[in-house]
Amino acid sequence: MDSFKELQDTISAALVSTTRSATRISGADIPFQRSLNPQIATALDSQNARLLQLAERLFENATASSDAVGPKLPDAESIDGNWRGVVDVIDSLLEKADTSLDEYTGVIKRLSPGADQAAIAVKPRPNLATQKHIPKPQLSFEHVPKNKETGGFRPLMSSKPHAKIPLEVCLKTFKDSNGREQYSHPYQTEVESYEYPASMYEKTEPHPYPPFESTSAAFVDTPESLAMMLAELKTAREIAIDLEHHDNRSYIGIVSLMQISTRDKDWIVDTLKPWRRRLECLNEVFADPNIVKVLHGSYMDIVWLQRDLGLYIVGLFDTYHAARTLGYPGASLAFLLDKFVNFKAQKQYQLADWRTRPLSKELFEYARADTHFLLYIFDNMRNELIEKSDFRDPERNKVLDVLNKSKETALQRYEHPVYDTELGLGPMGWYRLISRTPVQFTPEQFAVFRAVHKWRDDVARQEDESPLFIMPNHAVFSIARLIPSDKAALFNAVQHVSHILRVRADELVTLIAEAKGEGVNGPDLYVTLQRIADLRKEERAQPETVPVQVTPTPLAPIVRQVPLPVALDSPALRASRSSFWGKLWSGAVEQRRSLSNLSINLAVPLPPLTAEIFADTNGVAEGGTPMTEKPEHTFVPKEERPAEDERTDIFVVKQLGGRKRKRAETAEDLTESTPQLDPMQEDEIMLEETPVAAWRTEKEAKKAARKAKKERKTQEAAASEGLNYDDEPFDYANAPSVLHARDAEKKQTKKDKKEKKKDQGFNPYSKLTDAPKGLPRAQKESAGRSKTFTS
Numbered sequence: 001m002d003s004f005k006e007l008q009d010t011i012s013a014a015l016v017s018t019t020r021s022a023t024r025i026s027g028a029d030i031p032f033q034r035s036l037n038p039q040i041a042t043a044l045d046s047q048n049a050r051l052l053q054l055a056e057r058l059f060e061n062a063t064a065s066s067d068a069v070g071p072k073l074p075d076a077e078s079i080d081g082n083w084r085g086v087v088d089v090i091d092s093l094l095e096k097a098d099t100s101l102d103e104y105t106g107v108i109k110r111l112s113p114g115a116d117q118a119a120i121a122v123k124p125r126p127n128l129a130t131q132k133h134i135p136k137p138q139l140s141f142e143h144v145p146k147n148k149e150t151g152g153f154r155p156l157m158s159s160k161p162h163a164k165i166p167l168e169v170c171l172k173t174f175k176d177s178n179g180r181e182q183y184s185h186p187y188q189t190e191v192e193s194y195e196y197p198a199s200m201y202e203k204t205e206p207h208p209y210p211p212f213e214s215t216s217a218a219f220v221d222t223p224e225s226l227a228m229m230l231a232e233l234k235t236a237r238e239i240a241i242d243l244e245h246h247d248n249r250s251y252i253g254i255v256s257l258m259q260i261s262t263r264d265k266d267w268i269v270d271t272l273k274p275w276r277r278r279l280e281c282l283n284e285v286f287a288d289p290n291i292v293k294v295l296h297g298s299y300m301d302i303v304w305l306q307r308d309l310g311l312y313i314v315g316l317f318d319t320y321h322a323a324r325t326l327g328y329p330g331a332s333l334a335f336l337l338d339k340f341v342n343f344k345a346q347k348q349y350q351l352a353d354w355r356t357r358p359l360s361k362e363l364f365e366y367a368r369a370d371t372h373f374l375l376y377i378f379d380n381m382r383n384e385l386i387e388k389s390d391f392r393d394p395e396r397n398k399v400l401d402v403l404n405k406s407k408e409t410a411l412q413r414y415e416h417p418v419y420d421t422e423l424g425l426g427p428m429g430w431y432r433l434i435s436r437t438p439v440q441f442t443p444e445q446f447a448v449f450r451a452v453h454k455w456r457d458d459v460a461r462q463e464d465e466s467p468l469f470i471m472p473n474h475a476v477f478s479i480a481r482l483i484p485s486d487k488a489a490l491f492n493a494v495q496h497v498s499h500i501l502r503v504r505a506d507e508l509v510t511l512i513a514e515a516k517g518e519g520v521n522g523p524d525l526y527v528t529l530q531r532i533a534d535l536r537k538e539e540r541a542q543p544e545t546v547p548v549q550v551t552p553t554p555l556a557p558i559v560r561q562v563p564l565p566v567a568l569d570s571p572a573l574r575a576s577r578s579s580f581w582g583k584l585w586s587g588a589v590e591q592r593r594s595l596s597n598l599s600i601n602l603a604v605p606l607p608p609l610t611a612e613i614f615a616d617t618n619g620v621a622e623g624g625t626p627m628t629e630k631p632e633h634t635f636v637p638k639e640e641r642p643a644e645d646e647r648t649d650i651f652v653v654k655q656l657g658g659r660k661r662k663r664a665e666t667a668e669d670l671t672e673s674t675p676q677l678d679p680m681q682e683d684e685i686m687l688e689e690t691p692v693a694a695w696r697t698e699k700e701a702k703k704a705a706r707k708a709k710k711e712r713k714t715q716e717a718a719a720s721e722g723l724n725y726d727d728e729p730f731d732y733a734n735a736p737s738v739l740h741a742r743d744a745e746k747k748q749t750k751k752d753k754k755e756k757k758k759d760q761g762f763n764p765y766s767k768l769t770d771a772p773k774g775l776p777r778a779q780k781e782s783a784g785r786s787k788t789f790t791s
Contacts, residue, residue: 058089088495088496134353134356136249136250137254137272141276142275143277145250145252145464147252147464149416150180150416150418151180151416152181152182152415153183153306153307153414153415153416154171154183155170155171155186155306156277157186157310159283160187160283161284162190162283162284162314163190164189164193165190170184170186170187170188171183171186172184182413184413185411186312187287187314188411190287190289190314191410191411192407192411194315195289196403197290197292200292201391201399203383203386203387204379206376206379206383207375209263209373209376210264212343212369215266216266216368217259217266217267217268217364217368218265218267219268220270226278226279226281229260230285232265233260233282233285236262236263236285237290237292238292238294239260239262239285239294240259240261240294240295240372240374240378241260241286241294241295242259242295242301242367242371243255243301244256244257244258244259245304245354246353246354246355247466248353248466248468249355249466250464251460251464251466251467254271254272254355255271255304256271256272256355257269257354258271259371261374263375266368268364271308271309272355277310279309280309280311282309283310286311286312286313287312287314293313293314293315293317294319294374294375295316295317295318296333296370297318297320297333298320298410299409302316303412306413316406316407317378317402318409319374319377321402321405322402323335323336325385325398325401326381326385326398333370333374334347336377337369337373337377340373340376340380341376341377343373346362352366385399385402386399419454419457421450423535424450424453425532430453430454433476434525434529435529437477439477439481441481441525443520444483444515444516444519444522445481445483446480446522446524446528447519447522448479448512448515448516449477449479450515451511452480452511452515455507455508456470463500465500469498470498471494471498471501475493475496479494483516484509485509485512485513487505487506491505
């Protein structure tokens, strides 16, 4: 302890002294000092070289036991360009130092046989993998997985229990939509024709589960224990199934563990044994129509069982579909465990390395909990589905909806992953990756991206590794963006280099150079994406037929039926009448009313409208005269206008322009009748007088009478004074102003002053008045109320 304390004090003193020396001069002054004193420049260069050498040695030591790659630092300027690598190495150093200090100070203690230390030992963190590198179990399988198959996936079954169609008939192939040969689902007929037991529609009390703390699961890792488990499973009416899958160190993935539970017992099956294909015997239970199989989120479980073990499910009930049908806020298994059992699942073990053997207690209990409570959850959800279902209405039968979706899930088929180099479609292609990432690639960069992605997939198939383990996705984008030309640039672009990439670095650098050259005349990224979008649009545009209920046949594969395209020259179907308005215009006898029978209620009623008024004359009037957009109005002199007593009490509406002209009326003419004119002959439509029109006419007549009376009084007053009323009126516009009579005098005075200043001579200070004014004094706000609130 004393020696460590002394070392710590020595390091701290050295760091303090170095820091003080480095901060005595500002970084901005260093170039000035370099140019001022050449000796300082030489000393700085030597110290920089020494520090860079120490940093490289430190990086080499730090990265010796990890996957991190230390950056090359040839000069001080290279630190900025390689700063990300520097940060990664420093982070790894700090983590190691933190762990070492915790172990030294006793925060973390190693387990020892002593009882005292075992009692005070801190509980270890969740162990995702006790070993850093685990030997690949797939290499010891009797049937080693192959990753280069391109044909259809042939079922792994050697026999077919509970068969309605013989296995030999089910193994016949068919062509899919892409023209590839595929095998049909061997239990398709059995799944489609399956009838769930009557208990599925009967509400019963949920069966209690055994206590989790006082019970345990049996571990099945031998053929003898497998036979014992199978015998007990055959007596059950419902079983719960779950899988644990690993895909980080395998190209297609491995089923690492299988959990099975009945009402009274749990089993954990080791599916990594070399004889794992013998688990095919579980089809005697999994395909038994008398046993309901309960799984949660079984979409991928169905595929994994087929791919690795040759197992198929008949009579599936998926609690995930039940949760969605019931409208739960969550549909995960952890949510259901918390809702019905109040059990908190430790989801940090979900990403554990399930290849670890022997299984730790935490992993064993986590795997067991996935199926131990599942049948109890199934009972509760089935009862709730029955309560919310209306069995008389198929659309409201929630139980039937869940069972149909479960059947569709059970009919999923596994297919070999085929890599599409050109368009990158499929689960392993590059299209899904690049469509989710907004990038802007040149043709060269796009060619490099596709080449590196294809290289990563090929290497993953050869090494039986996950493509992400070979190289992460962001590294593929970095390589395409930077296009490294050597190994050093490649490692800087990738950062975290796997051991496989380190060995094949020269191969990848050569591939990148070739792809860059081919990309000069290669396809453009956006043109390729648009091509894929057009292809998908054409697929979606294909009309779909209504599915017809057909009795399943032995050779009927699960293929989407595409209808034949309609001939291009076939006439378009057109209805005899529109149904856009629904039943609004429908009736036994549809009566079409002519325009002349339409009744329009207006404030000023129109005359009877005929069809001839709305007839299209193509711009020519009835008399043959071309019609203009606006009617031409002819000016009529006042002398030729009709007298007051000759005017009619009408509104005249011109047919051509739709304009109306109002004529004045007198009170004496209100009683006269208005003559009816033929609208087609006189080109005018007469509007009958209404009470509103009569009231307006009477009002205007009174106003005219008052005006005439006023004029007579004015004439009489002028005559009495001996004035002639017809003399020329006073011109107010040209008369001299009274209010502004002195404005002219002021203007003349200003003009005289200007002329006087000009006579005085040159003034050198006259331009000073044209200078801009300075800012006013800042007005400080006094204490108290703000100016905003002053009144």
